Amino acid sequence: MKFNYLVFFALCGFLNLSAQEYYFPKANADWEQKSPKTFKIKDAPLQEAVAFAEANEYSGSRDLRIAIVKGFEREPFHQILGRTKKRGGPAGMIIKNGYIVAQWGDTKRVDMTFSVTKSFLSTMAGLAEDEGKIADTKDLVIDYIWDGTFDGAHNSKITWEHLLQQNSAWSGELWGGKDWADRPPSDGDIDDWKLAQPKEPGTVMEYNDVRVNVLAYSLTHVWRKPMPLVLKEKVMDKIGASTTWRWFGYDNAWTEIDGLQMKSVTGGGHSGAGMFISAEDMARFGLLFLNNGKWKNEQLISEKWIKKATTPSTPNANYGYMWWLNQKGDRHWEGLSENIYYAAGFGGNFIVIDKEHDLVVVTRWLEPSKVGEFMTKVNAAF
Template structure:
């Protein structure tokens, strides 16, 4: 009888412990603070963490720290390569490893505010997602043209100029979906940059007269088209996108006040009678998001939790699901700069459920829901990104 009692008591304790473990509330860092835990306290290997950090230091990007020079290294063969936005020299490599919400490692100066290049695109797709969640855009399958009237360009002291970026026979068929997936083949010139001049191939001159691809069929990484999406989103929100991002994402996740989302110097429109800058979707030609690693980590933690921050759904789960759905023309791409680990092409040792927000430099936010892991790595040579992720994963329990 006593043995049976002890057995049931032990069973009850095991069940209660399991229930408590399942109902433990995830940790979300409050604004201005982030709890640190030693790797060992969470079952991680300190030696492997140290090895990963050493790897990041020893494989710094070979690009110039002068961002104007770095841009010319990356895009110098383009016929319209001159910068038209702000470019500030970057700092040292830095990064964070965040496990179960806690910071288990940091290196460099995570508080330094640097350009993050195309990670900006993930912020852009998020403000489009906010518009969909709020019904400002009824469906991503709607044409963008239906939401974008003629736009007046702001030229101080000069004659008024009006543009219609989605009015051509091809462009008026484009949906928000194909714009988000970079499969639109949008045609035109925006802010002095023609679409055909972005990352042209050897026969780029034929692109000026070629037939356009059917929307959704061909993937092409193209910042002119990304900037056209940013302009369209600005038209929908009727306010600057940085204000939208600050109000609905960055303030709720406790981000700092040091990040800045910039546009090109000539990218100004008249909106409700006032000049408004249309921000760029990356650092190509300058501008884009300038941000520190801590704020990047908070955004990564938000996407890890499917748009939920400490019980508040900032981005709908449905939007995050769509953002992580492979683009048919490019299986490793979801919505802009939610890169997927399809067939382990992003990182051989990472699960296929992992994804990454990535920008030139290389800057990236690695998000791994399966392991409750986020890593921010800044200024590592691009070809070593997958190995860096692999080294972080080697520190996990059981690896």
């Protein structure tokens, strides 16, 4: 009797058979669809989830200049500094083992995606570490960026990890944005906020686009290339993304590297700019992460990086390296896997990675407070 080593290794966990079964859509081709029944997914609950997403459109204006100004009206000096675009209606995709099992809206339409951009920016740091351009994210940034951006007793203590986890408390001004003016508290005196001493790096998470843009600026100098070019060459072309996505910086965000003027991009659309992308290209990016950084047979992002990026930070159990984590905490989706992680952006833009169900879920313009309920409805189909 012949011994089947393949079966033996699979049973022992040496082979990931589910990952081998993933389908990877080709570039410039229709994305293959399969019936939910193929995967024993209950069709009625799945359609209920889709209907819920369509019925709960983000309540802000479709003119995103208006939505941005209204959304951040409490911030002193806030203004639109980069490109914006009127948005479409609700859209999304549910991808199982790489196949579309549900979709709604215009999935090819290019729209702003706001802070989903941060998860793309985080990946630029991951590629830099994978290639040795950054030795370790625990390194001090001042050892790489010596132009004054990280000078001073406070800023000189900041590591790459602090920037990636949004707990750096970097203090200063970049592209006209002042760190203290970004997302002030809803109560209290603004002058007290302005004059407060910065927190110790690594101790308090503060969502702050100025500091995220400092990370983008620093990575641009480490790579010595614009971030959109790095993303295109290292990731998007290789996963068959369309040619329609764009990554913008503020109008004045120019820096000189090797005698060349380069645009430093933003990590969101808080003041305009950021990633403009379709739901289908978002889903391709999500599928790459679902398969542990591998597209077909090519490892584009190391598994080591993805593990680091999805490890909870000390100040916030729900946040890793610019990915939100469904751990027990303030942003926990009760009843859903704690292994779920996701990119999230203003206006209800999400890329959700659910390893336990081999799922990628993309939603556009879903009322943000409804995403947990939406994912619960998706989960009910399994």
